[in-house]
Amino acid sequence: MSVDTAVEVVEVGPRDGLQNERAVLDVATRIAFVAALVEAGLRRIETVSFVSPARVPQMAGAEEVMAGVPRAAPDGTAVRHIGLVLNERGLERALAAGVDEVNLVAITTEEFSHRNQGAGVADVLAATCRMLAAARASGVPASVTVSAAFGCPFTGEVTTEQVMRVVREVLPAEPTELALADTIGVGVPADVRRLVAAVRAESAVPLRAHFHNTRNTGYANALAAVEVGVTALDASSGGFGGCPFAPAATGNIATEDLVYALRRSGIDTGLDVTALTRPARFVADALDAGVPGLLSRAGDFPARPPG
Numbered sequence: 001m002s003v004d005t006a007v008e009v010v011e012v013g014p015r016d017g018l019q020n021e022r023a024v025l026d027v028a029t030r031i032a033f034v035a036a037l038v039e040a041g042l043r044r045i046e047t048v049s050f051v052s053p054a055r056v057p058q059m060a061g062a063e064e065v066m067a068g069v070p071r072a073a074p075d076g077t078a079v080r081h082i083g084l085v086l087n088e089r090g091l092e093r094a095l096a097a098g099v100d101e102v103n104l105v106a107i108t109t110e111e112f113s114h115r116n117q118g119a120g121v122a123d124v125l126a127a128t129c130r131m132l133a134a135a136r137a138s139g140v141p142a143s144v145t146v147s148a149a150f151g152c153p154f155t156g157e158v159t160t161e162q163v164m165r166v167v168r169e170v171l172p173a174e175p176t177e178l179a180l181a182d183t184i185g186v187g188v189p190a191d192v193r194r195l196v197a198a199v200r201a202e203s204a205v206p207l208r209a210h211f212h213n214t215r216n217t218g219y220a221n222a223l224a225a226v227e228v229g230v231t232a233l234d235a236s237s238g239g240f241g242g243c244p245f246a247p248a249a250t251g252n253i254a255t256e257d258l259v260y261a262l263r264r265s266g267i268d269t270g271l272d273v274t275a276l277t278r279p280a281r282f283v284a285d286a287l288d289a290g291v292p293g294l295l296s297r298a299g300d301f302p303a304r305p306p307g
Contacts, residue, residue, distance in 0.1 A: 006268045007226055009255060010208065011037050012046040013237035013283060014065075015084055016252055019049065019058045020242035023287045027061040031068040033286065036279035037237060038070050038079055041271045042255070046082040046103060046234075050090035066097040082143075086117050091131045094140075101141045103179075104128050106170060108162045109152040116147070116243070125169040132173035143177035144170045145210060149195060150180075150187030160198050167199055177206045177232070182221065183243055185214025185250065189224035196228045208232035211253050213239065218253040219261050226267060233258065238280035239293035254293025256280055260300065273300045 014034050018025060025033070034047055047069055053060035062083065072078055083099035085091045094102050106121070106128050107113040113121050128144060135142035149163045167178065180195050196207065209225040211218040211234070222233050239254030256276035259269050277296045284291045291297065 005226065005266065006231075006270075007262060008044060008232040009042065009259060009269050009271060010044045010046065010082070010232055010234045011042040011237060011255055012210070012234045012252060013037065013240060013255065013279070015046040015049045015059070015082075016234075016242075017236035017238070017240035017283065018287075019056050021058060021240065021287055021289075023289075024058050024060075025286055027064045027068070029286050030061075030065050033237075033279060033283050034065070034069045036282045038073050040275040040279050041073075042079075042276075043073065043077060044080045044082070046084060048081070048094075048097070048099070049084040049086075050093040050097075051084070051086055063093065063097045066099065085131065088127060088131060088134075091134060095135070095138050099140065101143065101176075102131075102135050104131055104142060104144045104175075105147050106144055106166045107147045108158050108166055109148055109155050111154040112148050112152050115154070121166070125166065128170055129173040132170065132175055136174065141176040143179060143208065144175040145179040145181050145208075147181045148183045150182040150191050151184055153184050160194060163195055164198055164202070168202070171203055171205065175205065177208055178203075179208040179210050179232075179234070181210035181234075182212055182218070183210075185212035185218060187211070187221055188217050189220050192221050192224040193228050196225065196230060200229070206231060208234065210234040212241065212250060213253050214250045219258065222253060222258055223261060223265060226262070226265075235259075237276070238284055238291045238296065240283060240287070240289075251292050254280065254291075254295065256295040257293045260295050 048062035049059040080100040082101045083094035085102045207230045211221045235255040235258045236252035237255045239251045241252035259271045
């Protein structure tokens with residue numbers, strides 16, 4: 001890796017980090033969490049999810065959260081707020097709430113697709129293409145996350161061809177970005193290289209990657225993704241997260257741990273590790289939980305000299 005390499009860190013803590021926690025944070029606390037992330041330097045944040053609160057109560061009040069979060073950093077830099085959208089009604093809500101981007105989800109396997117989105121793969125892909133067109137017509141960038149790209153919690157192995165079926169269906173609808181998601185944390189670097197190569201053989205679409213650290217391979221996967229040209233990585237403050245519809249899908253890679261690994265590898269993110277520990281502790285206190293990530297406990301290295 002070159003020291004000239006730069007990677008964008010996309011913070012998903014307010015959405016993916018909270019959606020699987022037992023504690024349900026109120027709107028004011030979620031707004032304060034987002035504000036702490038902005039204060040720490042993060043500028044692209046998956047802030048809300050426009051899903052049914054009956055299914056994911058942790059994401060209730062998305063419109064109220066969007067109405068209260070900072071739209072610019074203290075230095076005046078714009079903050080881009082992403083809304084996760086699973087269906088056309090969710091897209092309508094997201095656009096009305098004034099999100100800066102939408103992130104759509106298409107799943108590789110039938111059973112997980114039905115459990116997560118209430119429809120099969122073909123129907124979800126058709127709806128995703130319609131939503132991409134609608135978002136584009138509204139002037140709002142829309143990415144697509146290929147969920148369970150590395151493995152399914154219900155049917156096991158996912159083939160390259162299953163992933164590429166999703167990719168090939170959505171590419172003609174011109175997503176602004178494509179994300180490969182290891183929703184249950186089963187992938188290894190060889191899988192990352194295989195899937196990125198498969199996508200790159202057919203498209204130059206900007207790529208983002210989303211890793212969970214369920215089996216302690218998330219950070220290795222993130223570094224491997226950068227090595228093969230992925231320019232954006234999802235991470236969750238403190239390492240909280242998981243999918244409520246995927247058994248044993250534990251937390252995302254921690255933002256502060258990821259930035260440490262990237263910085264020590266000569267990769268610029270524009271973020272400060274110590275500053276990132278503050279929102280991690282904030283959300284841990286709000287959830288009355290320990291921080292899953294390790295950097296907040298171990299501290300940065302090398303240590304700053306006294307005084």
